[in-house]
Amino acid sequence: MAYSLDDRFIRELPADSEIALSTDDLRVFYGDKEAIHGVSLPFERYKITSLIGPSGSGKSTYLRSLNRMNDTVPGAHVEGRINYRGLNINSSEVDVYEMRKHIGMVFQRPNPFAKSIYDNITFALKRFGMRDKEQLDAIVEMSLQGAALWDEVKDKLHKSALALSGGQQQRLCIARAIAMHPDVLLLDEPASALDPISTAAVEDTLLRLKDSYTIIIVTHNMQQAARISDYTAFFYSGQCLEFDETSKIFTRPKIQATDDYVAGHFG
Ligand SMILES: Nc1ncnc2c1ncn2[C@@H]1O[C@H](COP(=O)(O)OP(=O)(O)OP(=O)(O)O)[C@@H](O)[C@H]1O
């Protein structure tokens, strides 16, 4: 199905909204193949933005570039600006490890370390030099509370994380990400490997985290995008064809491709 790119409709955010992160003309190449063809999007602070679109449309590629995870993909390179706190973080001068403390990521499959629940959360903190046990204990509790997992695990913090259910493991991965106190949280289909009850727990967690974090989430689940996100960006063939308030994307999108996709006609 071919849709005209002239149809592109990217909503401008109100002038008084605070933008936590944005991209200008972001292009991602795998070798000489251009997979993202110049995407410019703003992400409003303390809001959830969903990235939706058919398989292969570039959602993960775009998301991964936001905290430079494409740096680790052989042959990949990223052009364009990623604006964060007045800096272009798509620049060789940026300390990527430092930047990722501010822009954290949770992947599709829960990937806890083969360590205890406690050690999963403290691992990165210790690597960054934090040694004070009381401080570490407090961050472990705060992070698990934040990820809505504390009550379920508080009596087994020193047991293996691998003994948790999939949904608990994913919330542990969210806890691990927020232990670093990031500003922006990127999530690539965080609930796609989970059952409906665990999915609901992860969604509730994200809605609660929105008070303190700016969240960008890739999802294939239209109901999930509609339930949790404030803004939705529709990706198609390496472009963002439409970006608007979620309610508009789902009830009266501006362009035909979005309408067809959210109605389930393809993808
Ligand atoms: N590591 C890679 N090397 C080469 N090409 C890649 C790589 N990763 C993705 N691509 C290509 O880039 C394009 C976008 O892929 P991407 O994984 O970003 O899509 P997606 O929207 O996340 O899809 P899905 O919904 O299936 O996860 C596809 O054509 C894909 O084949």
Ligand SMILES: [Mg+2]
């Ligand atoms: Mg993907």
